[in-house]
Amino acid sequence: xxxxxxxxxxxxxFRSYYGxxxxxxxxxxxxxxxxxxxxxxxxxTSAALAEGARLSDRPALExxxxxxxxxxxxxxxxxxVHDLGRPERFLNMLRVFKxxxxxxxxxxxxxxxxxxxxxxxASHETARLRPVGRLAxxxxxxxxxxxxxxxxxxxxxxAVPAWHEAYRELPFLFAGSATAATGGLAMxxxxxxxxxxxxxxxxxxxxxxxxxxxxxxxxxxxxxxxxQQQRPGRFLRAARGLNLAGAAGAVLGGRSRAVSSLSGLxxxxxxxxxxxxxFQAGLASAEDPKYTVVPQRERMRARESQxx
Amino acid sequence: MSNRLSGPLDDVTGDAxxxxxxxxxxxxxxxxxxxxxxACEVACKEWNFVPEDGLLLTGMSYDNTQQxxxxxxxxxxxxxxxxxxxxxxxxxxxxASTDLGMPTxxxxxxxxxxxxDNGDIGVRWLMSSDVCKHCTHAACLDVCPTGSLFRTxxxxxxxxxxxxxxxxxxxxxxxxxxxxxxxxxxxxxxCTMCYDRLGVGEQPACAKACPTESIQFGxxxxxxxxxxxxxxxxxxxGIDEARLYGESPxxxxxxxxxxxxxxxxxxxxxxxxxxxxxxxxxxxxWRQAGAAALTLTVGVALSFVGRSR
Numbered sequence: 062x063x064x065x066x067x068x069x070x071x072x073x074x075f076r077s078y079y080g081x082x083x084x085x086x087x088x089x090x091x092x093x094x095x096x097x098x099x100x101x102x103x104x105x106t107s108a109a110l111a112e113g114a115r116l117s118d119r120p121a122l123e124x125x126x127x128x129x130x131x132x133x134x135x136x137x138x139x140x141x142v143h144d145l146g147r148p149e150r151f152l153n154m155l156r157v158f159k160x161x162x163x164x165x166x167x168x169x170x171x172x173x174x175x176x177x178x179x180x181x182x183a184s185h186e187t188a189r190l191r192p193v194g195r196l197a198x199x200x201x202x203x204x205x206x207x208x209x210x211x212x213x214x215x216x217x218x219x220a221v222p223a224w225h226e227a228y229r230e231l232p233f234l235f236a237g238s239a240t241a242a243t244g245g246l247a248m249x250x251x252x253x254x255x256x257x258x259x260x261x262x263x264x265x266x267x268x269x270x271x272x273x274x275x276x277x278x279x280x281x282x283x284x285x286x287x288x289q290q291q292r293p294g295r296f297l298r299a300a301r302g303l304n305l306a307g308a309a310g311a312v313l314g315g316r317s318r319a320v321s322s323l324s325g326l327x328x329x330x331x332x333x334x335x336x337x338x339x340f341q342a343g344l345a346s347a348e349d350p351k352y353t354v355v356p357q358r359e360r361m362r363a364r365e366s367q368x369x
Numbered sequence: 370m371s372n373r374l375s376g377p378l379d380d381v382t383g384d385a386x387x388x389x390x391x392x393x394x395x396x397x398x399x400x401x402x403x404x405x406x407x408a409c410e411v412a413c414k415e416w417n418f419v420p421e422d423g424l425l426l427t428g429m430s431y432d433n434t435q436q437x438x439x440x441x442x443x444x445x446x447x448x449x450x451x452x453x454x455x456x457x458x459x460x461x462x463x464x465a466s467t468d469l470g471m472p473t474x475x476x477x478x479x480x481x482x483x484x485x486d487n488g489d490i491g492v493r494w495l496m497s498s499d500v501c502k503h504c505t506h507a508a509c510l511d512v513c514p515t516g517s518l519f520r521t522x523x524x525x526x527x528x529x530x531x532x533x534x535x536x537x538x539x540x541x542x543x544x545x546x547x548x549x550x551x552x553x554x555x556x557x558x559x560c561t562m563c564y565d566r567l568g569v570g571e572q573p574a575c576a577k578a579c580p581t582e583s584i585q586f587g588x589x590x591x592x593x594x595x596x597x598x599x600x601x602x603x604x605x606x607g608i609d610e611a612r613l614y615g616e617s618p619x620x621x622x623x624x625x626x627x628x629x630x631x632x633x634x635x636x637x638x639x640x641x642x643x644x645x646x647x648x649x650x651x652x653x654x655w656r657q658a659g660a661a662a663l664t665l666t667v668g669v670a671l672s673f674v675g676r677s678r
Contacts, residue, residue, distance in 0.1 A: 078446060078448065079429050081436065082546065083636070083641050084546040085546040086541070088540050105665075106665060109665070109666060110669055113670065113672070113673045147535040147555045150535075153532055153534045154514055154534065156515050156516055159514065160651075161512065162513060162514045164536060165514035206663070206665040206666045207662045213658055213661070214655060214657075218542070219508075219541040220508065220543060224541075228650060232660070236661040236662065236664055240665055240668055240669075259672075354642060357642045357643035357644075361643050
């Protein structure tokens with residue numbers, strides 16, 4: 062029952078209903094949702110980066126970061142609306158506010174952030190309404206980091222085994238991935254002379270991403286398999302390579318325009334692959350009843366032995 | 370807060386904000402008397418105008434419905450098992466019966482169960498009509514961002530179709546894999562426990578149609594008592610594998626509004642052995658996300674410290 066072809070490790074013993082999945086696979090579409098995870102991460106981190114650039118007087122960095130925050134959240138919103146089964150009803154997202162629904166919290170967060178980031182970018186580009194733009198920029202920088210990490214709760218707050226059980230690490234993985242991608246974008250689009258913070262950010266982001274991913278894979282036991290096998294596994298390995306290459310480029314060749322650009326692209330690609338990998342690992346874990354039954358049986362056994 | 374997201378909850382309807390409300394209603398599905406007639410599936414489809422969703426033969430026992438989804442709000446599972454049959458089994462009794470010369474069951478070339486020399490090997494069929502559990506702590510309802518899913522005055526969980534925008538969050542949130550999106554419609558659908566019928570004092574269509582009273586409808590407290598008596602009686606009759614599933618308010622979802630008497634482990638019927646409402650861990654999740662956001666902010670700030678460029 063429930064055997065999968067080509068499994069290297071013998072399947073754990075478990076029973077199922079004709080090998081059928083117990084859970085429903087998320088109906089969220091690809092590339093919509095993984096793309097939004099990536100865009101939201103970049104937008105949120107960029108808004109914070111923009112304020113740093115303003116305070117440290119780096120106009121080129123500030124401009125790129127403000128535009129990235131506005132464009133990232135704008136495109137992200139469109140992608141999310143497109144993912145809805147009834148896109149014309151997207152405003153129903155703002156019908157209520159529920160802390161028990163990360164999607165409700167996220168919708169409000171995204172609506173607020175996107176507005177603030179757009180106002181800030183528009184004001185910065187046109188040099189009009191400076192005080193309003195300043196305030197909007199500050200608001201976006203405040204909402205940005207939560208925007209970059211709430212998406213981890215969005216995934217984890219489901220019954221999908223590989224997402225739910227990873228709820229401790231996913232926010233840090235997403236924070237690291239967002240930071241690395243934002244650093245990468247700035248390295249790509251900002252003159253190297255102003256991109257010092259972006260390079261440091263990229264390296265720190267890669268370090269956090271790798272650490273969180275390592276922790277996730279070592280803590281999750283059997284549920285780490287979906288992150289290591291098949292396509293998600295290949296994506297994560299490729300992402301690791303790109304991230305390490307990007308970080309190395311930032312450290313060693315940050316003063317070279319060409320190396321900076323290539324490293325930036327590598328970091329953006331690494332982050333995008335990471336988002337797709339995490340998304341697809343969740344799908345794989347929902348599709349195989351093994352990942353539902355075996356961990357739950359283990360949990361029951363642990364509880365019983367505690368009582369005994 | 371903790372009690373409202375997980376654990377036992379005496380008055381789920383009151384907790385949802387109803388001041389005066391009827392008793393919490395539920396289903397007790399006693400699979401030991403299910404004959405697999407699928408009258409529940411048909412009655413449900415007819416009453417609720419649930420569309421046809423593919424006429425195919427799966428080859429999976431007699432189950433061509435396969436699962437609960439947007440277009441199947443009752444699903445009769447058929448489990449065929451080869452195992453020693455205990456004499457007073459309520460489902461099948463091949464060994465003690467007189468040979469009527471009926472065709473035998475089993476794969477071609479397989480050992481004829483009725484020809485087995487020890488006389489007590491047989492095929493047993495487990496049949497179970499699955500349905501939305503109408504959880505005390507319903508993950509679908511918790512995560513719905515539009516307020517489309519709501520708790521009714523009967524303590525059940527229902528989708529308001531004029532509000533649902535098809536975000537699909539409830540689909541992976543359900544620990545039982547019940548609620549699903551109707552592809553050509555975009556919105557999600559599931560059992561309403563015939564909310565319209567309940568409103569006028571009628572029982573749900575499936576319970577009404579069930580010819581063996583395998584599906585019993587009534588106040589949840591009464592059903593729990595009745596189920597307890599039933600499982601005790603089956604144990605007295607030597608059917609030790611009879612067990613209740615989803616009746617305990619101490620389980621991971623605070624108890625189901627629709628619970629079951631099963632004759633094997635829940636996963637054999639396609640149900641999770643230890644379901645937990647995902648929002649039980651939500652506070653911890655938000656804390657982690659907050660800490661990660663803070664880390665990100667500090668990281669950005671620190672990236673501007675140090676070398677001037």
